[in-house]
Amino acid sequence: MGEFDRLGRDAFLARFGFGRARSYFVEVDGRQYDSKAIVGAAHGFVSGMNPLPAKDFSGGEDTVASHLRSLGFAVSSPSRALQPGSNVNGVDLIELVDHLRPAGRPERPVRHQALLLLWAIGRAGRGLPRLVRWTEAQNELRSLLDVFGLPESAATPEYPFVALAHTEWWELPDADGEVPSAHGSGVLRWLNAVNPLGGLTAAVYDRLTSSHNNLAEVTLALLDRFFAGEQPDDLLSAVQIDIPVVGTGSGAAVGTAVPDAKKRPPLWTWNELVLACALTADNDWHELDVNDPRVIELSALLQSLPIHAESVRGDGFRTAASVRRKMANLAHCHPNSTRRASNRGALDHEVVAAFVDRPDEMRSLAEQIRGQASGPGATIEQQNAPTTTQQPAGVVAGNVFAQFKPKSDTAYVAAIKAQVQTKNRHHERLVHEYGLAARALGFTPATNVHPRDLTLTRDRRHWLVEVKMIYRGNAVEAVRAVVGQLLQYRHFLYPPTGDVGLVAVFNEPIGDACVGFLEAQGISSVWRHLDTWHGSLSATRDGLVPVGDSRPAV
Structure with a gap:
């Protein structure tokens, strides 16, 4: 604990390779110490022993807390229930994020509950009323789910509006009778008939409105769990959450304002993950100690790469501790891993899958990325920034395919209601074909821009591209859908003054x-006819129409 006080919280945790505690803290003389990190570090102060790394703990924080109590220390416990008027602190709220039980897989949870909470947190941050009628909220929530929900999930705001009422987060105070369970068509009928008020509980709302630090910590916990691996700027803008700070300073009480609070480092990009995954694979798919020279070297390399602008890096950018944590996340993604799930995003899984399927190719790519750090260079933001602020980040200079990674167009087998069907990926193939064709025309294509299909940049201009398949000759239906999506994405994902072309x-x-x-709506159109591309007048004027057959050879 003396070492903790001397170094400060963040430096102490980084030195011994631990993340911040969420639930249990050792309390001495009014100060709080992260329980697991204290126990791990204490091993290094025993003669003949080394510090105990996080991966060597056989139990969770509650097991550590029991051990510390047996030694006579006072250890705080997380609150398991929130009552109106209770003094909820930031740690309790973050613990409640872990208590959420969304549908979907652990590594890909359905985002409905998280998006509803972020929407409500944004309202709290702006001082709006805690409770809102269902009929007033449903359309706004449906649009949010349509844009930021998982592509395989329907935009059904009725389910989280009811499901969260069975948790400590949410309440429906004037519901007439028992609140139904969140499944089936009866939920929407009940909500439309009753039209209840719904919102955060008074305890949660009061804590969020009284402490911007707590609001930031809870927001980041939701992003880490439900949106790991994705850039959150568009989402935070949509829910109107402004979080320039995260957490508290060393030794500060939870929930107090901290003048020198720090920015959260940007999310890991594809190129950075490739480097971290190469090191993890070299270590037999296990993380290394935070003090290992290879971890320290990779930390320095990541800090030198021209991927993120200095203005967005924040404090603690790609430290050795963060490299070690990312290695652990990637190791958990390996198909042979039997370890408990950790914070890992869809992009983590994609990179690990690529290393498993094509190890030689991915190691070669890692070496190419390392080579980009050999000399000075501007960031991609400086080299190829469009007039909009939505340029996808994460491309090392010279590696133009780093952000163009269309999904596989290989047919796959899906079991649907006791039937086995073969599903084709014609849409993904068309995205792939047009992206490569646009690349040949000098555009920089990007597919890591969910929910958008594709974006193109060239000469500091930016185009938003939506790809549609026409089925049974019904072009009108496809055109109607593409207009709605392009206008919606431009409205929600770009600033009002952004010069964004629609294709x-x-x-x-x-x-x-x-x-x-489409031309009357300001939308350029491009289509295939036999083996050639064709386009509207505006598409031809902007050079968006490929010449000849640009499809990749099969």
């Missing part, structure tokens, strides 16, 4: 009437 790409001709309609 619709189709797998077959849509007819002169539909082309004219």
Whole structure:
């Protein structure tokens, strides 16, 4: 504990390779110490022993807390229930994020509950009323789910509006009778009939509105669990949450304002993950100690790469401790791992899967990325920044394919209601084909921009591209859908003053009437006809129409 006081919390945790505690703290003379980190570090002060790394703990924080109590220390416990008027602190709220039980897989949880909470947290941060009627909230929530929910999940705000009422987060105070369970079509009928008020509990709302640090910590905990590996700027803008700070300073009481609170480092990009995954694979898919020279070397390399602008790096950017944590996350993603799930995102899984399937190719890519750090260079933000602020980050200079990674277009087998069907990925193939064709025209394509299909940048201009398949010759239906999506994405994902071009790409001709309609809406159109690409006047003017057959050889 003396070492903790001398170094400060963040430096102490970084030195011994631990993340911040969420639940249990040793309390001495009014100060709080992260329980697991204290026990791990204490091993290094025993003669003949080394510090105990986090991976060597056989139990969770509650096991550590029991051990410390047996030695006579006072250890705080997380609150398991929130009552109106209770003094909820930031740690309790973060613990409640872990208590959420969303549908989906642990590594890919459904985002409905998280998006509803972020929407409510944004309201709290702006001082808006805690409770809102269902009919007033449903359309706004449905749009939020449509844009930021998982692509395989329907935009059904009725389910989280009811499901969270069975947790400590949410309440429906004037519900008429028992609140139904969150499944089936009866939920929407009940909400429309009763139209209840819904919102954060008074205890949660009061804590969020009284401490911006707590609001920031809870927001980041939700992002870490439900949106790991994705850039959160668009989402935070949509829910109007402004969190320039995260957490508290060393030794400060939880929930107090800290003048020198720190920025959260940007999320890991594809290129950074490739480097971390190469090191993890070299260590037989296990993380290394935070003091290992290879971890320290990779930390320095990541800090030298021209990926993130200095203005967004924040304090603690790609430290040795953060490299070690990311290695642990990647190790958990390996198909042979039997370890408990940790914070890991979809991009983590993609990189690990690529290393498992194509190890030689990925190691070669890692060496190419390392080579980019051999000389000075501007960040991608400086080299190729569009007029909008939504340029996808994470591309090392010279590696133009780093952000163009379309999904596989290979047919796959899906079991649906006791049937086995073969599902085709024609949409992904068309995204792939047009992206490569645009690349040949000098554009920089990006597919790591969910929920958008594709974006293009060239000469500091930016285009938002939506790809649509026409089925059974029904071009009108595809055109109607593409207009709605392009206008919605531009409205929610870009600043009002952003100069963003809109492009619709189709797998077959849509007819002169539909082309004219799209042009009237300010949308360029491109389509395939046999083996050639064709486009509208605006698409031709902007050079968006490939010449000839640009499809990759099969």
